[in-house]
Amino acid sequence: MATTRASTTQSLSDAVRRQAMAEAHTIVAMLDYRDAELARTAVIESSLRRKIERSAIALTIGEATGMSEAQIQLRLSIADRVRDKTPQVWEAFVGGLIDFSRVRDISAAIEKLHREESVARLENRAIAYATGHTGTELRQWLRRFVQRVEADLAVERADAARADRHVAVAHGDDSMSWLNAYLPSHEAAAIEARLRKEARKPAADDDDRTVAQREADLLVAWCTDSEAATSAIDANIAVTVGADVLAGVVPGFAESTDGCWAVPAPWLADVVATGGTFWHRIIVDPVRDDVLSHEYIGRFAPDTLAVALQFLHGVCQAPGCMVPAERCDLDHRIPHPVGPTTGDNMGPLCRRHHNLKGHGLLHWSTSPPAELIVIELYAPTPTVEMEYVAA
Structure with a gap:
């Protein structure tokens, strides 16, 4: 009698690793083809002809793989950056220890780092973290790494991005529109916290709206009703700040406790000075991340x-x-x-x-x-x- 056996966790891990190795094999084949074409066209005398043939390399690879030129160019640029600047990460990818999505995230972090010693530190630590954590955890870890290892440059980028804050309205079909806001993370988090809390309060018996619908209606009311817009925000938010950052010894960030966002620490000082928002501030040791103190910032005491x-x-x-x-x-x-x-x-x-x-x-x-x-x-x-x- 034939018997069946459920896949073990090891067999699942092996399958994932083989899939990662297949991704790496495909990327390596793309690189090999691109490099061979660059070498072949290098001897073409006509610069115009050489430029035209080289511009078709990504198109040719795309035709063979079913991808667009933009997708091919993105993959090649990611591969070049990781292979050249972090060879250990590249070897981990070729060996199937990490998949392409993790390589892509590491490449994005490398792109933001401007100092060779920072890239070297990333290479020494990224593989161990990437192999033992999910993609979401890795992205958060990489963001924190960039903010901590080159905090001065990260603060400059945040200040520059903050200058681009804006609101856009895109009118769509079926009498509906999109309201998009590009805001500092701590302000967006305050809005999100307020919406979630207010929308989940007990509703009237005849209120059959979903939570999502109530959130949308609340946002409209706050934006169009002056009384609703000036009501106090009733939500709890906490951030962690390194003691050295708080003391002003080094530039740095105040990070949400769930790790989803972080803003330059002085930004929160600006908010606190207005008296309109209340914060929990958790001060941590800059080396061990031990909690040193928990302070309440703002006028009103938490519950x-x-x-x-x-x-x-x-x-x-x-x-x-x-x-x-x-x-x-x-x-x-x-x-x-x-x-x-x-x-x-x-x-x-x-x-x-x-x-x-x-x-x-x-x-x-x-x-x-x-x-x-x-x-x-x-x-x-x-x-x-x-x-x-x-x-």
């Missing part, structure tokens, strides 16, 4: 800090006032933005005493507790996911 301060103080901190803390405002002892949004600089004040303090008639002298008080907050979910804050 977790606000609740902790309510439980810690219990009542308004004006002398003798017993208004419950949950009915109070959270006030900065040292006013924002000079004073930080931290537990030791904030406390509850009822609206009356908050207004008196704002007019200089109440000097808040209540000191924070001398002893360390630990407050445990219990919630039905065991984990807390921290994102980007806007208030």
Whole structure:
């Protein structure tokens, strides 16, 4: 009786490697043909004839492979760059350790690097990472690598790209149009976070719109309704910043916690200065990436800090006032933005005493507790996911 056996994971890995080797074999054949044609046409006396025949090389390869000239030229340029500048990566491709999509991403990173030592560092590290991670993870890793190894040049490119920000409208068929915006990543992330949160709030019983439809309607309302446009952004956003970058020792980026985007660190300082957006800032060791501190940047305290301060103080901190803390405002002892949004600089004040303090008639002298008080907050979910804050 014939028997069947399911493919093992090793056989799947072998199949993927053979596919990668086949891709490499095809690319190598293209290079060999291109190089042979360049050598053949080099002896043609007529420069015009030589130029014409060489211009047809990509077309000829395309006819043989079923690809366009643009596709062939792209593959050849990627192969030339990787083969010439990172021969170890090229050998890994020929040996089937990485596929062409990963080679293409590494080539894009090489193109952005301008220093030979940076390319050498990339070559030494890219293969190990590429062979053990997905394509998406590799692209994020390459972006972070470029931003860190040549941070000064990456910041210059980001500043130049920021100058090209724009909005475009393309009217399509069926009475619909595309609204496209080329924006700084942190601003686009704030918009995305706000849309996602607002669109997922409980809807009325007769509201049968999908989440995607509600997001679209919200965006239209914010762009066309002045009241909706000025409402506070209620979302959580966090970024990680190297301690050396934060101190201004080296140029660098503030990166989203999910690694999907990063912007030059000074860009966030510009946003914070407006007082319109609130951020979590996670400071990391520039060598080990250990978390050194978690700071709240902005005027308003996030929910977790606000609740902790309510439980810690219990009542308004004006002398003798017993208004419950949950009915109070959270006030900065040292006013924002000079004073930080931290537990030791904030406390509850009822609206009356908050207004008196704002007019200089109440000097808040209540000191924070001398002893360390630990407050445990219990919630039905065991984990807390921290994102980007806007208030």
